[in-house]
Amino acid sequence: MLKRVKKWNFTVLLIVLVLMGTAIFLGCSSDETENGTVNGDLSSPSLNGRVTVIGSTSVGPLARVLADSFMENEQDVKIDIQEIGSTQGIQAINDGTADIGTVSRELKEDEKSSDLTEHVIAYDGIAVVVNCSNSVSDLTIEKIAQIFKGEITNWKELGGFDKEITVVNREAGSGTRGAFQELMKLEEKLPDGTKKSLITEKALIMDSTGGVKATVSGNDSAIGYISLGILDDTVKALKVSGVEPTVQNILDKKYTICRPFLMITKGEMSPQVGAYLDFIMSSEGQQMVKSEKYIPVK
Amino acid sequence: MKNIVKIKENFIGGNIEDKVLKFFIYFFSFLTLGVLAWILIFVLIKGLPNISLEFLTTAYKGKNHGILPMIISTLYVIILSVIISTPIGICSAIHLTEYSKPGKIVRLIRFATETLASIPSIIYGLFGFVFFVVALKLKFSLISGSLTLSIMVLPTIIRTTEEALKAVPNSYREGSLALGATKLWTIIRVVLPCAIPGILTGVILSIGRIVGESAVLIFTAGTATQGMDVSLTDSCRTMSVHLYMLAKEGLSLEETFATAAVLILVVAFINYLAGRIAANIKKGTMGV
């Protein structure tokens, strides 16, 4: 038995060593490819190397779809997409962790700097959503703002059933929340330059579009706002002053609650980053933007 | 006679109290069983119908929403974390059980181990982010995630190995030492082989924790979905993280439940493995 155990030990050790070897080899080889792009021959027709994209959770799904079809043509380019948050995207581009930062709102004044380049890759509508069983289906911007301020607290005031309204908000710092507050005039400037949110503090807060959608679809008295790109039939989108939130209505400037999706680069772009951005802005890329229910720039 | 019975009853306490307590025992036990069954059946019923071969074996690309890259990443993270933490954990346990003498240093080491075990994963996540990702410039990568996780599972491995080592009868050590073997030799050739099943249990428990972890990995390994061929410096997304991201993006409820069901099956398999090994130890088939 001991002998068997010994042999077994040896085998385990061998496996471990081999695995470590492979891991180290993989690590080294990936370093080589990275170096390769830095000193690489720019005239070579095929691109290689890696593009790291860090930022917004809202932009993530769109960026991923675009990256997948980009990589089908450029087999040697690898695009990593990290969905962490808009502000993390800006931070990552500034400290060099990322090649592209994605942001789902306009940049703030103190975030702008001369070496950052903004690329608007698409627009995204924000749909105000309620539970499917809710009979209210059309509200004006003012009424919606009043609901979110906590001034209207029962659906019957709006012609719906007699139930207290549950407001679902996003977390402080969210790009979607920032854009929504600004567009719905749900913020006021304080003397010291900071903006005060007017959305009721009693609101539920979810940290993601999916969380808002799940909460609203399960709560018959809830109201929230989500990105138009992920809207589906689990929740009901409200018409705003009679206008339905659709890509066409936003293109026609009838539906006005929308915000830009930004990709940010710093300084000189490497060829593979440039190619990725070119692809996104090409008519093929913009066609994909549209088919994903976002609003193309061109 | 009746009086005596009555006195006895009073002395020990009334029957009603007994009955009430007994009722509570049954009530709460079946409540627990009910809730446990409810959760498992709920997730499995909603998830299993959505699992297909395609779902398990294709990449997460474009319209294709397979989870193969996540399965592969999960495997990589497990292997790497276990490779880093197991040797360190075993050596620590050997030091604690075989070499150390009771004193301040040992108490410090034990306190540190216990504290490591109770730190919430979100704090590991924060730490891994500022230390491995930013300070050591490892970026969001397999290696950052695995290093953070290996610290997290270290206490589990140390504890179980310690227990396994303690369970090896002292007569083995004494016999070996009496025959003139050195202490190190005794440990490597006599004590450790007997403790292997116990150590394996520890490793499997750690794997269970790694499989279920999401808060740590989001901040250290990132959430990239590409790549069947993940390298050490690549970002990757394990199944738990994937589940969290799916819930977050809210794109597809079916996919979310399917992933959850796969995860439950994986955990069940790991538990089964651990149970088998534990049973083997009890039976003594490993030679003790």
Next chain:
Amino acid sequence: MTKEENIISIDKGIKSSVRGRKKILFELIVEKSFFLCACTAVLSIAVITVYIFAQGLPVMIKIGVIDFVTGHFWRPLENQFGILPMIVVSLIGTLGAVVLGTVVGLFTAIFLAEIAPDWLIRIFRPAVELLAGIPSVVYGFFGLIVIVPLIRNTFGGPGNSLLAVIIILAIMILPTIISISEISLRSVPKEYKEGSLALGASQIKTIFKVMLPAASSGILASIVLGTGRAIGETMAVLLVAGNTPVFPESILSPVRTLTVNIAMEMGYAQGMHREALFATGVVLFIFIIVLNVALNLTIYKKESRI
């Protein structure tokens, strides 16, 4: 393995071990490296402490430790950082979950250890173990889709509430409390039980008056471990809590815990807001250390008493 084999191998061990003096030096080096490995845990905890505190403390001092810990309003974009509501909610939520989890878990452990028939144990125990290994996101999802609507329809309010947090946390710590309590009940010496039964005490009396006190240190350990898990849980709570950073008016109001505060805003925070989240981590970290010291003291006391 057989004894003969054992002896042979030991014999071999000696032959190869007495070969040279170099071996002794080698042994010393290996021994020291074992010690170094054992120090990894201490080193890790030191590095973790330093890094978390280095990120969180400066901003705490800038805001004022007292203001930070006792502030009532968390409005990060208006530079108001007060985490008292979250501290209170973390404590109440944990306490509620631990009380609920302990009551249910303890009775279940008694059932498993003393009353349940074998066939039921064979189903029950793997189920409990499985529940212990399920990722917390799954619990959160279950809570969001099942428990939250249940609370809303039964008691009113939004459903995402302190009560939902307590219930989901209680369910999550059940496996910990059940497994460890069951083990410590089973390891109570048989003589205790037999003695009590022989004296004429009923089974129930024996369990509650004799076995529970005898197993109390194990049960206590299970409660403390459960507390640690409850206070540190993030992803499950995030989905059911409602996450409103104000004082709850009732048990049905939406709430936010310390852990959720970090997980929820980390991705979007910058500057002082980000540092304040690390400061939240510092507070949480201190809670965990205090809990651990308390556990160590109780166990130490118990040991010295015996």
